[in-house]
Amino acid sequence: MLNRYEFITNTSEQTVEFAERLARFLEPGDLLALEGDLGAGKTTFTKGLAKGLEIRKVVNSPTFTIIKEYHGRLPLYHMDVYRVGDTFEDLGFDEYFEGEGVTVVEWAHLIESQLPEEKLTIFLYNESSEKRKIVLIPGGNRYEQLCKEIFQ
Numbered sequence: 648m649l650n651r652y653e654f655i656t657n658t659s660e661q662t663v664e665f666a667e668r669l670a671r672f673l674e675p676g677d678l679l680a681l682e683g684d685l686g687a688g689k690t691t692f693t694k695g696l697a698k699g700l701e702i703r704k705v706v707n708s709p710t711f712t713i714i715k716e717y718h719g720r721l722p723l724y725h726m727d728v729y730r731v732g733d734t735f736e737d738l739g740f741d742e743y744f745e746g747e748g749v750t751v752v753e754w755a756h757l758i759e760s761q762l763p764e765e766k767l768t769i770f771l772y773n774e775s776s777e778k779r780k781i782v783l784i785p786g787g788n789r790y791e792q793l794c795k796e797i798f799q
Contacts (some may be wrong), residue, residue, distance in 0.1 A: 652783040652794045655774070662688050662771075662779055670699025671780055672796050675747045677789075678763060680755030683771035688779055689753045692771060693725055696751060696789035708753070714743070722748030729754040765789060 656662045681689045681694070690708045697706045702719035707717030708727055717723040724743045740761050743750045755762060772780040785791040 650785060650791065650794070652785075652798050654783075654798075655780045656781065658777055659688060659691050662691050662781070663698065665781060666692045667699035669793075670696045670749075672793050673700065673721065673749045673785055675749070676745065677749045677793075678744055678766040679749070679751045680766050680768040681751060681753045681771065682756060682768065684773045687771035687773050689771055692769070692781075693723075693727025693751050693753075696749070697725075698763060699725055700749065716748075722746070724748050724750040725753075726751065727753040728757050731757060736758045767793065 654665055656665055669780075675695075681692065682687060690706070695704045697704075697717055697719065700717075700719040700721050700723055702717045702723055704717050706715075706717060706723075706725065707767070711727065713726060713731060715725045716724065724746065726740070726743070740758065744763055752758070752762070767790040768784040768786060770782040770784070772782070774780050783794050783797075785794045
């Protein structure tokens with residue numbers, strides 16, 4: 648059984664702050680698989696990651712472009728694969744996963760077969776209009792250590 652780490656936020660600002668804290672521990676090649684309810688804050692979470700990675704550009708969902716790149720302390724590769732489904736050809740995802748930046752994949756389960764085994768899966772759940780439950784499931788030692796650092 649994989650370990651689970653849970654965190655509750657009561658405002659979108661707290662979601663951003665949590666993601667910003669997480670970003671401070673991220674390293675080149677890290678992969679975050681974002682899952683959860685529609686409107687649960689996956690893009691808000693990514694905005695917090697960008698802030699923590701010292702990215703100054705406005706972050707928004709890459710729904711229609713699939714991948715957006717941002718540059719800060721580390722590059723951030725923000726993917727939204729919701730519309731890709733299983734009808735995609737090789738879009739070169741592995742080049743991002745093995746790259747010098749941090750990759751965030753919204754709706755990651757849709758391209759599960761393309762994802763490395765080692766990743767940090769993050770579920771965001773709507774608990775109420777503002778309250779979110781954030782569940783982190785580390786896949787691999789790197790992400791287990793990352794979770795321990797964040798939650799200590």
